[in-house]
Amino acid sequence: MDIDKIQKKVASGFNKAANIAGFSVIQIRPQNSSMPTSSDKISILRCLIDPSPSFSGLSPIIWGHKILFCAIDTENVKIGDYLEVQEDLNICNISIDIYFVARFEPWKPLLIVQTNKSISFYESDVSSDNNLVGLRPPSGPVWKNDIQIASNYRVSMLEISASGRSPTGLGTDLSVGNWEILMPRIPDVTLSQGLRIKDMDQNCYHILTVEETQFGLRLIVKSDQA
Secondary structure, X not given: OOHHHHHHHHHHHHXXXXXXXXXXXXXXXXXXXXXXXXXXXXXXXXXXXXOOOOOOOXXXXXXXXXXXXXXXXXXXXXXXXXXXXXXXXXXXXXXXXEEEEEEOOOOOOEEXXXXXXXXXXXXXXXXXOOOOOOOOOOXXXXXXXXXXXXXXXXXXXXXXXXXXXXXXXXXXXXXOEEEEEEEOOOOOOOOOOOOEEEEOOOOEEEEEEEEEEOOEEEEEEEEOOO
């Protein structure tokens, strides 16, 4: 039996389990720097999600990045796809969550990450006069001059440390914290240290590190005061 036939049989088995005990999700796939919406759906699938790879249904989700296992028809699923839960009046207390596919190994359930924020990325100091002779007027980063390079991507974002002392020591300064972001790669966009971030609540951050992993991207970012 060849690999494709095995994968199709496994996908069919996952699909049967999801149809019995799962719920519906919209599958969406990023194509560019903008987060796709549910109107851009590829398909509607049934899926079964559990913190345990055995799908025991006994363990609740605990605090921290919510990394879960998903039984779903994997025939047309790719790493980086998003799965958006659909409302189901027959299931009490269903959460309308959005997940991204972090890892897909043959014959195994998907590894997915639950998202909790939408963020956009900005590039500062995008100059059109780099080839001119002379000095530019001094200025720091200004949001109105920033160029948006990716918009409204869903990510998992948690604070990992808080600073008790401001960098300047001034009483008017606020303490800042570091945050960890797990997210899929963005098509045709390279994230790097120094890029600025604004979340859906208008909180601002800048990137300290970008780590390429086998599960997607892991960013460490620092809160800005404004």
